[in-house]
Amino acid sequence: MEQENRLKTEPSPQETLRTIFGYINKIANERDVEKLLIMLADMGRDLVTADRCTVWLIDEKRGVLWSKVAHGIDRLEVGLTQGIAGYTAQKGEPIIINDAYNDPRFDKEVDKRTGYHTRNILALPIHDSNGQIIGVYQAINKMTPAAKFSPTDREHLLLAASYTGRQLESVALQEEIENTQKEIIFTLAETGEMRSKETGNHVKRVAEYSYHLARAIGFSEDEANLLRNAAPLHDIGKIAIPDAILMKPGVLTDEEREVMKNHTTLGYEMLSHSERSLLKAASTVAYQHHEKWNGGGYPRGIAGEQIHVYGRITAVADVFDALGCERVYKKAWLAEKIDALFAEERGEHFDPQLVDAYFQIRDKMYEIQRDYADRM
Numbered sequence: 001m002e003q004e005n006r007l008k009t010e011p012s013p014q015e016t017l018r019t020i021f022g023y024i025n026k027i028a029n030e031r032d033v034e035k036l037l038i039m040l041a042d043m044g045r046d047l048v049t050a051d052r053c054t055v056w057l058i059d060e061k062r063g064v065l066w067s068k069v070a071h072g073i074d075r076l077e078v079g080l081t082q083g084i085a086g087y088t089a090q091k092g093e094p095i096i097i098n099d100a101y102n103d104p105r106f107d108k109e110v111d112k113r114t115g116y117h118t119r120n121i122l123a124l125p126i127h128d129s130n131g132q133i134i135g136v137y138q139a140i141n142k143m144t145p146a147a148k149f150s151p152t153d154r155e156h157l158l159l160a161a162s163y164t165g166r167q168l169e170s171v172a173l174q175e176e177i178e179n180t181q182k183e184i185i186f187t188l189a190e191t192g193e194m195r196s197k198e199t200g201n202h203v204k205r206v207a208e209y210s211y212h213l214a215r216a217i218g219f220s221e222d223e224a225n226l227l228r229n230a231a232p233l234h235d236i237g238k239i240a241i242p243d244a245i246l247m248k249p250g251v252l253t254d255e256e257r258e259v260m261k262n263h264t265t266l267g268y269e270m271l272s273h274s275e276r277s278l279l280k281a282a283s284t285v286a287y288q289h290h291e292k293w294n295g296g297g298y299p300r301g302i303a304g305e306q307i308h309v310y311g312r313i314t315a316v317a318d319v320f321d322a323l324g325c326e327r328v329y330k331k332a333w334l335a336e337k338i339d340a341l342f343a344e345e346r347g348e349h350f351d352p353q354l355v356d357a358y359f360q361i362r363d364k365m366y367e368i369q370r371d372y373a374d375r376m
Contacts, residue, residue, distance in 0.1 A: 068168070
């Protein structure tokens, strides 16, 4: 009954054209991939006057289709040969079903799981640039008085499916690039730590501490993950510090300490020329993680919110790990002593908000420390 109350008239060719041009203009100006894919689902729904659209992606390894974008439902998974979407993925042909419950290919289980009632379906395979089927674009329930999908609807939905295929291919390529970047960053960071007195697990712990501190102060999942992936390079500048200083077993002289401090600037200079958001974030972390809230840090002696929040977060993460982990040259501090230092340095070395966040997620910090413990 609710669907019937939302019935619409079939758009005229002029209205369809306006819809297409309207979406093309919005698509051209959208840089967020997830929003773009939602927009393409909206475009398909409006072009064929459907109640909702779903973009299914094929996961060959697991033998499933999963909903990358879906109106009105959370993520769903179905078998690769299951239902109309599975049939379309296997056959590679467009299909129109105007009486879903009387078609043996229709899988009623999805309706049972979602509480929705499917009357009719229009489904098209989504192809990549090589002609391979990578998913299925599906429109559900025609919302005009005729209540049936037509061959004209199929042609209109094909436009949205073609755009979607290109965007999904772009997303896959971007994810591959980002995963490669992350792998290189961790390898590079661990190489840098092997030259110093730290261990490879130090960079993993600092990454995890930084992520959870960021979430505790309100970072979005995406931005917290960006920092998690950038934080391992906080000490990358140590690669350029002479061995005689970096690996000296005793206390550094004042002159040697000044040379060691250069690792912040050296790391920044290594990373700051990239336009990629991950490496730009890493350059900020490398440059500012030794600055102090009271202005007493280095290399620039900036204070308070002049210090980028990435640097302030990594400062807490780095010091916590340095104090809490045993090294050949020192014993690990007891938890009570670490807590006392953070309380004392609140508003001095560290951002007060981040000290409060530390105490809020303190148990998680120690859990990470245990999970990524060094093998001495």
